[in-house]
Amino acid sequence: MPYVARDDQGHIVDVQERETEAAYEQVALDDPELVSYLNNGLGEAEIQAELEASDLEFIRVIEDVITVLIDKRVFMLTDLPAPAQEKLARRYNLRSKLSDLGSIIGEHEDIMLP
Structure with a gap:
């Protein structure tokens, strides 16, 4: 104790x-x-809510780690299962479209780009 x-x-x-x-x-x-x-004064429900809220942020971290590992040739995208490859390819495609919009949007700092 x-x-x-x-x-x-x-x-x-x-x-x-x-x-x-x-x-x-x-x-x-x-x-x-x-x-x-x-638990820093937080109850179980509040801790669960904070974990869920951080999930989207953590997904981006994992995506960035995968990108770094691929860039450093630690592994290839094709080493991942097909469903994971498809999901990553879709996210990369969507991020690319957001980046393209960045030049159109220009001065609007309230829009978060990758």
Whole structure:
């Protein structure tokens, strides 16, 4: 069981694996206050919502990693399964069209291009 340190209001401010001078109170792993502290005050639904919101951003990261690996010839696009090749080819095509629109759109900074 972990040890916690508390502030003057009794809120958890630190968690340690072993007892220390500041963290001397032992709490259960499933203690609701400890769980809330470890989750930065977020509940399960809020954490799930944040994960889902970050999915689109992370997809772009994965796409960029794949592009770098292909550019460095670590592997070829054809090494991927056909459905993955088709999805990547479609995304590259769509990004290319957005880039082409960039020269037409010009000064509109509120439009995010790749």
